[in-house]
Amino acid sequence: xPKREGMEVSIAASxxxxxxxxxxxxxxxxxxxxxxxxxxxxxxANGELDAEFIPVESEHSAMSVCMGTSAAGARTFTxxxxxGLALMSEIVFIAPPMQxxxxxxxxxxxLSGPLSIWNDHTDVMMVRDCGWIQAFGENGxxxxxxxxAAFRIAEDRRxxxxxxxxxxxxxxxxxxxxxxxxxxxTVDKFLPVYKPKYRMxxxxxxxxxxxxxxxxxTETKKAQDEKLKASLPVIEEVWKEFGDLxxxxxxxxxxxxxxxxxxxxxxxxxFGETASTAxxxxxxxxxxxxLCQIRLWRPFPYEAFWKAVEGVDTLIIVDRATSYGGPGGPxxxxxxxxxxxxxxxxxVVDFIAGLAGRDVAPVNYEDMYxxxxxxxxxxxxxxxxxxxxxx
Amino acid sequence: xxxxxxxxxxxxxxxEFIAPGHRACQGCAEVLAVRLVGxxxxxxxxxxxxxxxMEIISSPLPTTSWRVPWIHVAFENAAAVAxxxxxxxxxxxxxxxxxxxxxxxxxxxxxGGTADIGLQALSGxxxxxxxxxxxxxxxxxxxxxxxxRSSSTPFGAATTTSxxxxxxxxxxxxxxxxxxIAVAHNIPYxxxxxxxxxxxxxxxxxxxxxxxxxxxxxxxxxxxxxxxxPGDLSVRAGRLAVESCIFPLYExxxxxxxxxxxxxxxxxxxxxxxxxxxxxxxxPDLIEKIQKRVTDNYNKLLAKIRFSEEMS
Numbered sequence: 001x002p003k004r005e006g007m008e009v010s011i012a013a014s015x016x017x018x019x020x021x022x023x024x025x026x027x028x029x030x031x032x033x034x035x036x037x038x039x040x041x042x043x044x045a046n047g048e049l050d051a052e053f054i055p056v057e058s059e060h061s062a063m064s065v066c067m068g069t070s071a072a073g074a075r076t077f078t079x080x081x082x083x084g085l086a087l088m089s090e091i092v093f094i095a096p097p098m099q100x101x102x103x104x105x106x107x108x109x110x111l112s113g114p115l116s117i118w119n120d121h122t123d124v125m126m127v128r129d130c131g132w133i134q135a136f137g138e139n140g141x142x143x144x145x146x147x148x149a150a151f152r153i154a155e156d157r158r159x160x161x162x163x164x165x166x167x168x169x170x171x172x173x174x175x176x177x178x179x180x181x182x183x184x185x186t187v188d189k190f191l192p193v194y195k196p197k198y199r200m201x202x203x204x205x206x207x208x209x210x211x212x213x214x215x216x217x218t219e220t221k222k223a224q225d226e227k228l229k230a231s232l233p234v235i236e237e238v239w240k241e242f243g244d245l246x247x248x249x250x251x252x253x254x255x256x257x258x259x260x261x262x263x264x265x266x267x268x269x270x271f272g273e274t275a276s277t278a279x280x281x282x283x284x285x286x287x288x289x290x291l292c293q294i295r296l297w298r299p300f301p302y303e304a305f306w307k308a309v310e311g312v313d314t315l316i317i318v319d320r321a322t323s324y325g326g327p328g329g330p331x332x333x334x335x336x337x338x339x340x341x342x343x344x345x346x347x348v349v350d351f352i353a354g355l356a357g358r359d360v361a362p363v364n365y366e367d368m369y370x371x372x373x374x375x376x377x378x379x380x381x382x383x384x385x386x387x388x389x390x391x
Numbered sequence: 392x393x394x395x396x397x398x399x400x401x402x403x404x405x406x407e408f409i410a411p412g413h414r415a416c417q418g419c420a421e422v423l424a425v426r427l428v429g430x431x432x433x434x435x436x437x438x439x440x441x442x443x444x445m446e447i448i449s450s451p452l453p454t455t456s457w458r459v460p461w462i463h464v465a466f467e468n469a470a471a472v473a474x475x476x477x478x479x480x481x482x483x484x485x486x487x488x489x490x491x492x493x494x495x496x497x498x499x500x501x502x503g504g505t506a507d508i509g510l511q512a513l514s515g516x517x518x519x520x521x522x523x524x525x526x527x528x529x530x531x532x533x534x535x536x537x538x539x540r541s542s543s544t545p546f547g548a549a550t551t552t553s554x555x556x557x558x559x560x561x562x563x564x565x566x567x568x569x570x571x572i573a574v575a576h577n578i579p580y581x582x583x584x585x586x587x588x589x590x591x592x593x594x595x596x597x598x599x600x601x602x603x604x605x606x607x608x609x610x611x612x613x614x615x616x617x618x619x620x621p622g623d624l625s626v627r628a629g630r631l632a633v634e635s636c637i638f639p640l641y642e643x644x645x646x647x648x649x650x651x652x653x654x655x656x657x658x659x660x661x662x663x664x665x666x667x668x669x670x671x672x673x674x675p676d677l678i679e680k681i682q683k684r685v686t687d688n689y690n691k692l693l694a695k696i697r698f699s700e701e702m703s
Contacts, residue, residue: 023482026475050486052478056471057515064468064512068439068475073463073489074482094464193488200437200476201459202494207455207462216452 004178009140010035012179013079013167016147018049019187020103023074023194026054026065030084031117032169033107037079059084063091063102070100071208073199074156075151078102081169082109085123095162097130097224099198101154102162104132105147106229108269108320109169110356118357119169121268121320124297125330131224133159134298135230136166137261138272140177143167145248148187153238155194159231166297168270170357182246190245232299252301253308254293257283261290263314263372264346265365268294268331271318271354278365289369294331302338309339312346316372318360319352319384328352328384350384351374358388403589404430413456418622420629421528421612422444424586425499428526428610431596432495434459437476441469441500441509444535445528467508470516470525473498477521493615495600502543503533506569514616517576517605524599524606527569530614538617542567545637546670546684547677550617555672565684573607574643580606582642582651587629589611591640591651598642611638619668631663636689647699648692660685 007015014036017025025044027037052069056062062078067283080088085106106124110116124134133153137143143165150163162216169171172242212220236252243249256276258264265275272293282289285314292308292315294301309315319329327333332350339345350371354360368387375381407428415422425445429436437460440446446463449456477496483489498516500509505527511526520672532550533539540553540562548560563625573581580602584592592610600605613625620628632638633652637660640652660682665668673681 023486024475024479032625050482054474054478054519057511057518061468061471061512061515064464064471065475065478067464067468068462068472068477069479069482071472072437072473072476072479072483074479075686076479090465091468098464200462200480202435202437202460205458205460207450207457207461210450210452210455211447211463212452220452256604 002180002182004180006176006178006368008035008174008176009143009172010174011039012140012144012177013041013147014043014138015181016144016215017077018043019182019184020148020151020191022049022051022077024066024069024076025078026052026056026057026062026069026205027078028062028084029082030059030081032109032173033079033081033084033105035289036105036107049363060091063088065097065102066102067091067095067098071098071200072101073194073196075103075155075194075330077104079105079107080365081243082111082123083106086111086126089127092127092132093130094209096228097220099160100162101160103147103150103154103165104162105143105165105167107167107169107173116356117169118356122322124164125321128298128330129297131161131228132298133161133163133165133228133235135164135296136269136294137172138270138293140172140175140179141248143172144179145242145246145250148182148191149238149242149250152191153235154230156234157197159234160197161228161231171270180246190242226357229299231299236297239284250295251304252296253304254295255308256291256293258290258292258308260311262288262312263316263369264292264309264312264332266291266292266294266315266317266335268297268320271320271360273359274362275318275365277360279364282366282369287369299333300338305338306342309346313385314359314376315346315348315373316368316374317350318354318368319349319350320354322352322355322386332384347381349381351387352384353387364388394556396696404433406430407435408432408434408436408457408459409449410458411458414451414506415444416616416622418615420531420586420625421614422448424528424592424610424612427586427589427592428497428596429459432497432600435493436497437480438462438493439473441497441504442466443501443504444514444530445499445501447535448628462550466504468512469498469500469504469509470513473523473525474516474521477523478684490600496521497526497529498523499526501534502529502531502569503541506543507541514576517573517578517607520604522604524596524608526596527607527609528612529564529569529609530612531619532617534614536616536681543569547673547681549672550669560661560672560677561669570607570609570643571668573609576605577646578605578607579645580642582611583611583638583640585611585629585638585640587626587633588652595642595651598644604606617669619671620666624666628663628666631658631666634658635660635663635685637685639689639692641692641696648695649699651697680682
């Protein structure tokens with residue numbers, strides 16, 4: 001059994017990038033992503049990773065440089081956060097239609113204003129519809145594993161799409177956790193050298209990034225949508241293979257004590273760890289409650305989700321971002337929409353919690369559970385509640 | 392190639408890297424410049440293009456005019472994308488994954504994509520020292536979107552966002568000096584060029600591609616549509632800009648300035664201004680103001696050239 005080492009999650013993430021033997025890294029420093037780029041630049045400076053480290057002048061250029069390195073045929077990585085993602089977002093949308101399998105770790109952080117460096121999911125929700133594969137890790141080990149698997153999935157000829165690994169800022173990025181590493185030989189077998197389908201090769205010239213008139217644009221978008229949806233079985237296949245290799249299996253939807261439960265919390269990212277503790281506490285008190293975690297946000301795994309919520313009466317969604325003046329947090333909106341065609345379907349109670357790093361402790365989940373019951377009893381479960389607001 | 396004063400078609404390389412059949416306007420000197428740049432660089436070239444005229448005329452899906460690998464990502468990031476290609480090709484050659492050979496990495500954009508929205512990405516790429524060539528095709532306004540002013544639009548020019556009105560004489564600011572900004576990055580090679588002088592242009596592009604590090608070539612690209620002049624006058628307008636010293640042809644090699652074309656007899660700027668509709672509203676006092684500025688700028692350039700000569 002491989003050794004487990006205590007290390008900061010950002011360092012574990014950097015180790016995954018080193019083991020993936022990436023060819024190019026372009027990044028701009030932003031809290032709380034900095035430890036990853038610092039560590040990667042050390043690897044390059046010490047010759048432990050043979051890659052081009054391109055210290056760009058902005059996140060916009062970070063993603064632009066990644067487009068260039070990836071188009072040249074290089075395995076490419078970047079990472080950012082919050083305002084950085086906002087600045088690069090223009091280019092983030094251009095990577096999927098150009099079939100460039102860039103891997104990015106997003107250290108999830110709130111957006112200004114007011115300025116805050118702390119964690120929530122406002123940044124990733126801003127680019128929900130960017131066409132990247134988007135997955136969430138719950139702890140350090142998952143970030144390590146998902147990052148390694150991300151390259152394999154993204155570069156699969158059946159996929160060729162960029163992959164975003166979401167890692168909660170500070171809550172994951174800056175904590176020290178026991179992580180089980182992989183050796184280079186195992187990684188190399190799992191993740192062979194990237195062989196691009198198309199690249200900038202003067203002997204085989206291709207045009208990338210042509211423009212579309214209205215008579216073709218819709219067709220390109222349909223193709224892009226089909227492509228992202230078609231990545232789902234490949235993602236499941238690669239995660240299965242990774243599980244067979246390491247004993248750590250990942251699924252688009254994960255559940256905890258959900259068997260026969262009448263109420264499920266629904267969370268994404270590091271919320272899941274605390275929520276599972278809260279589920280244990282509530283179970284001890286005799287409450288019939290479990291947890292459903294959405295690991296894969298795009299493409300959204302409808303079948304697996306429908307299966308997970310079969311026979312469930314109530315879903316308590318814990319959102320980590322707001323849709324101002326909208327129907328609820330982004331996850332709740334998604335879930336309500338996903339449930340629409342089901343009959344019977346569980347009711348949805350939506351809480352928005354943990355904005356900009358505010359702690360959501362197990363006791364808060366218990367509280368949300370009680371409040372949800374009260375809201376159901378009152379017959380008013382429409383909309384959402386921003387949880388824990390100081391009066 | 393050496394004798395720039397003789398235009399001899401047969402001396403030009405035969406290869407065409409932008410195919411005919413593109414959608415540029417009649418008389419477009421910018422696409423003429425692109426063609427010459429392609430001839431100078433040859434087939435071992437990869438291109439990152441900014442959004443703009445040259446992108447939109449050459450790449451409507453499902454067709455392309457490009458016979459070399461070509462990528463377009465966005466408006467403001469051609470330099471960043473090119474720097475990524477350069478880094479990517481370098482690391483793959485180092486790791487033995489692609490054959491080792493010289494591949495020219497060309498980034499290109501218009502004056503808006505270079506001097507305005509793309510300035511930061513360009514500065515970053517020049518500062519980082521990537522071995523690439525940036526070519527700015529300067530047609531002195533946002534032509535692709537309909538002739539709006541940029542920081543490269545000259546004083547007095549009427550555009551759709553700097554119209555000549557009752558109280559304003561068109562553009563009220565002076566043209567940004569992009570080549571000087573490039574020089575300030577201490578890169579090995581900076582030059583100005585104009586397709587009206589094709590051999591000079593191609594020689595500079597070759598020099599730029601062979602420079603050890605980033606190079607910048609600023610190409611004066613007459614736009615008959617935006618400048619309101621007949622398409623058959625675009626080559627002539629480029630000559631008049633050079634002959635009136637509005638756009639001197641020079642190069643800065645490792646910090647040393649040198650004129651590459653000495654104008655035998657300097658023309659008044661009016662000769663250049665009067666053939667263009669965008670300047671038709673200019674009064675004699677405004678023309679005089681422009682003449683003074685042009686003379687001053689040219690004298691400043693000559694002073695730098697003299698200084699370079701004294702230092703060497």
